Amino acid sequence: MRLVVVGLSLSSSWGNGHATTYRALLAAFAARGHDIMFLERDMPWYAQNRDLADPSFCRLALYDGLDGLREHGPAIAGADAVIVGSYVPDGIEVARFVQDTARGVTAFYDIDTPVTLAALERGDCAYLSRAVIPGFDLLLSFTAGPTLTRLEQEFGARDARGFYCSVDPARYRPTAALRRWDLGYLGTYSDDRQPTLDRLLIEVARRAPERRFVVAGPQYPASIDWPGNVERIEHLAPQDHPDFYSACGWTLNVTRADMIRAGWSPSVRLFEAGACGCPIVSDRWDGIEDVLTPGLEIVLADDTDALVTLLDWPAERRETVAVAAKTRILAAHTSAHRAVQLETIFLMQPKRSARR
Incomplete structure (x- = not known):
């Protein structure tokens, strides 16, 4: 199968979770014998922070603006399937071009579905519009559950499918890193996540000055x-994630407000931390039990007191949670699982000429 992906970024993981999601999925898809081209808008902030300029599993082509993308029209037209991802610059115009040019299956892959829907309702979504949604044959959604029905009934999606992110277990696994922190968080700053981070990490650090904490990720305001017991890491490259998780007694998962409201929106950090054998504590949202079982494979916490208590758990109890999570993730949420799912979804689609 020839697949073309127009995505936010594959070459740089700076300030986004898209790169690691695409890398895991496409590497596994290529391992099944498929040919992949990734088209990425050449943006200055990614150009300055590229950590995968020459991927081994696909051809990466950078383009300048819409005119630059049109130069890849023959590849898009000749592909068996074309995916356009969320947050692509000039995404609405990109979607129209792909829909007009592609002869194979077209899909929109939304790694940020609840955020996208909230922006569509406000009328200020820069990368997707209500008008272009029905033009895609598929809408692959980071969020499952009732949101899939909304996408079809309210927004006109032809075929909305839940398509979670995943983890590459060859890259994310326990390491020999020594434990340095009692609780760690890895994520880019977000206004709507910060109150939860304040409550479940920063205030916990003030209450437990003898403990050690870490927050890794860019764009946090000065x-x-x-x-004083919270270490800051401005940016952590993907190859350093396994050591980071292995050095944490617990890792904190913090979910954006729109995704909490929608439910069924697991972060890629859940799968990555779990695959590295780090026990996870998370905020609470509907559908989490479909991914990891609360109390067995993940711990849910609502307030500072719960986190302070959690840090006193004996190592054996923490290890039980970590092993259960890793077992579940390796059985259901690896990139190999998603590659098979994606292949099956594409192969089940009728020919584009028949649909039109």
């Missing part, structure tokens, strides 16, 4: 008052 106005944040970090306690």
Whole structure:
């Protein structure tokens, strides 16, 4: 199968979770014998922070603006399937071009579905519009559950499928890193995540000055008052993630507000941390039990007191949770599982000429 993906970024993981999601999925898809081309808009902030300029599993082509994308029209027209991802610059125009040019299956892959729907309702979504949604044969959604029905009934999606992110277990696995922190968080700053981070990590650090904490990720404002026992890491490259998780007693999962409201929206960090054998504590949202079982494979916490108590758990109890999560993730949420799912979804689609 010839697949073309127009995505936010494959070459740089700076300030986005898309790169690691695409890398895991496409590497596994290529391992099944498929040919892949990834088209990425050449943006200055990614150009300055590229950590995968020459992927081994696909051809990466950078383009300048819509005119640059049109130069790849023959590849798009000749592909068996074309995916356009969320947050692609000029995404609405990109979608129209792909829909007009492609002769194979077209799909929109939304790694940010609840955020996208909220922006569509406000009328300020820069990368997708209500008008172009019905033009895609498939809408692959980061979010499952009732959101899939909304996508079809309210937004006109022809065929909405739940398509979670995944983890590459060859890259994300326990390491020999020594434990350095009692609780760690890995994620780019977000206004709507910060109150939860304040409650479930920063305030916990103030209450437990003898403990060690870490927050890794860019774009945190200088106005944040970090306690002295919270270490800050501005950017952590994907190859350093396994050591980071292996050095944490617990890792914190914090979900964006729109995704909490929608439910059924697991972060890629859940799968990556779990595959590295780090026990996970998370905020609460509907559908999490479809991914990891609360109390057995993941721990849910609502307030500072719950986190302070959690840090006193004996190592054996933490290890039980970590092993259960890793077992579940390796059985259901690896990139190999998603590659088979994606292949099956594409092969089940009728020919585009028949659909039209």
